[in-house]
Amino acid sequence: MSLLIHIRYMGENDNAKKFAKDMIDKKIVDKIRKQKGNLQYDYYLPLEEDGSILLIDRWENQEALDTHHKSSMMEDIIELREKYDLRMIVERFESIEDNLDDIKYIRK
Template sequence: MAITVNLYYIGKNGSALKFVQEMKNLGIVDGIRKEVGNIRYDYFQSLDDPEKILLIDSWENQPAIDAHHQSHFMKELAKLREKYDLHMKVERYKQIKNNAKDKKYIRK
């Protein structure tokens, strides 16, 4: 069952956006996207708060997340979080399959 983690990175003076830019420039983002079990790894900037960046991070299962947490990418990511003095809020969600009641609200 897929697990999605929403991570909100909150900084000051543009530090959250600088963090994402450095993650991309160093190839960490592309590397994480290629890890076994990764489904999605995308950053978004808040329209209401430019100091807040949302990461939507989806994985096939908990073992894939556990392996990711042990990867060298996580060690580099942790260093960058410290460098940019970012604070975080985390939410976890499990996928619900075939929720027919929601289909009438979705426009494709």
Template sequence: MITVNLYYTGTNGSAKAFATEMEASGIADEIRNEPGNLRYQYFSSLDDPETVLLIDSWTDQAAIDAHHASSMMQEIIELREKYDLHMTAERFISEEMGGDEKFIRK
């Protein structure tokens, strides 16, 4: 699994407005229904009200590449421009928990 954390930052609540429009327009649900998507979820930052975090997880790179090649990406790009958002990203590749599992309370 590949997870990408995308941090959207704007001004005057624009990052939250972007995430709200992504949900209300149905684009977020379309992404969730794409083959290989495992998670697509927005979170608000407690320490920076102008930043929204998107956790976006996929089965593999091929699924991410297909998503990036979809016509939906142009809609997303246009919304980012509309809200004048800036982004940073982190990428993680999952592996077995190993000995860390004992520290996870379920």
């Protein structure tokens, strides 16, 4: 079962975009993508809303996500979030590939 995390970062002006650019420029994103169990770590800009950015973050399992949360990179992320004074909305989704009965209403 993989975990999908959506984190919507919101701030004044272009602060959310500057945050993501710093994450990329400081190679924090590269380090996260190389962590064992990371399947995706990508930023997206909403077309209809200024001042926010969406992170789509996917992990193999809870253990991989927990390891990430305990890593030193989290301190770097928190520091940048504070630097840019960002608010967050976090959503978590779990895949249902282990229980195929749950997908009978979803078209493939």
